[in-house]
Amino acid sequence: MCGIAGYSLSHDCDVDRTLAAQALLAGIAERGADAVGYAYRNGKPTRIHKQRSGASALLDRVEIPQPAHEVLVHVRDYTKGHPTIEANNHPIRHGSVVGIHNGIILNDEEIFEEFGFDREEPGMTVDSEAIFALAGLTHSRAKELERLHGSMAAAWLDDRRPGMLYCARGVNRPLWVGEGNQATFFASTALALEVVEHYTGLALDMREVDEGTLLTLGQGRLAHRKRFKPSRDFVERPLPAVRAPSEGATCLRRLATLAAAA
Numbered sequence: 001m002c003g004i005a006g007y008s009l010s011h012d013c014d015v016d017r018t019l020a021a022q023a024l025l026a027g028i029a030e031r032g033a034d035a036v037g038y039a040y041r042n043g044k045p046t047r048i049h050k051q052r053s054g055a056s057a058l059l060d061r062v063e064i065p066q067p068a069h070e071v072l073v074h075v076r077d078y079t080k081g082h083p084t085i086e087a088n089n090h091p092i093r094h095g096s097v098v099g100i101h102n103g104i105i106l107n108d109e110e111i112f113e114e115f116g117f118d119r120e121e122p123g124m125t126v127d128s129e130a131i132f133a134l135a136g137l138t139h140s141r142a143k144e145l146e147r148l149h150g151s152m153a154a155a156w157l158d159d160r161r162p163g164m165l166y167c168a169r170g171v172n173r174p175l176w177v178g179e180g181n182q183a184t185f186f187a188s189t190a191l192a193l194e195v196v197e198h199y200t201g202l203a204l205d206m207r208e209v210d211e212g213t214l215l216t217l218g219q220g221r222l223a224h225r226k227r228f229k230p231s232r233d234f235v236e237r238p239l240p241a242v243r244a245p246s247e248g249a250t251c252l253r254r255l256a257t258l259a260a261a262a
Helices: 017-031 108-115 129-138 142-147 190-200 245-261
Strands: 003-009 035-041 047-051 070-076 092-094 097-105 150-158 164-169 176-180 183-187 205-208 213-218 221-227
Touching: 003 017, 003 097, 003 150, 003 164, 003 190, 017 035, 017 070, 017 183, 017 190, 017 245, 035 097, 070 097, 070 150, 070 164, 092 129, 097 129, 108 129, 129 142, 129 150, 176 190, 176 221, 183 190, 183 213, 190 205, 190 245
Parallel strands: none
Antiparallel strands: 003 070, 003 183, 035 047, 035 070, 092 097, 097 150, 150 164, 164 213, 176 183, 176 205, 213 221
C-alpha cells in the first residue's frame, strides 16, 4: 500500500510548513519505498518534487515556503505504472489538477477512452491519473467518483481553485483527518497525525474518514463534506500496511534530529 498525507493551514497559522510536511512524510514512510514526493501551492502553478527512492532519501531536503498553505505528501508502493517513468510517480499532474493516490483503479483505460482524455505525459500508464482527470473535468464533483472501480484514498489540488484541497476515501484504503486550531491534516494512518501533533505542538481532533466521503479543506478547516457511493465490485486480498519498515524507523529518527536542530 502507498501512503498519502497533507495539510491545509490558514494564513494566520504559524506552524512551520517544512517541519509539518517532514512529520507527515516520516509518519507514512513505512508504507512504500518505490518513489516519494510532495507538492505545495504558493501561487500558481502547484509545485511538485518527486524522486525514485524511499522517504529517507528526501526527508532532509523537503522545503516548503512559509506562505504555502496546502501540501500533499506521498510514498509509493507501485502497482500499475512502473516507477522508472517519472510521470507515473506521485504527485501526478493532469491539467490543472495535482494529486496523490493510495489504491488501484481498475477501469482507468476505460475512463480515458470514454471521455477522450489524453495522458498528461507520453509513456504514462499509472491508473491514478484517471482520478485527477475526472476531478479536473467535473470540478471535483463527489458524484463523479462513483465512476471509479477499485480501491482509493486520494487527495488533490486544482490550480483553478486556490485555497481548496480535496481528499476522498472510496473503499479498501484508510484515510484519517485531524482538525486543529487553524490547521487540518490528513494521512493514511492515525500514527502520522500523532507524529504531527508531537512535532508541531498542535492538538488534533482525529477521526477516520468514512468510505464514500469527499472532504474539501480550505484555510485550515473542513469546509465541506459530501457523500458518494463507491463501487464495491472489487475484492482485494489483504495487503500489509507496512511495506518499508526500515524507511519508517530511519525517518522518525532523522525527524527527531531535524526538529532538535531547528
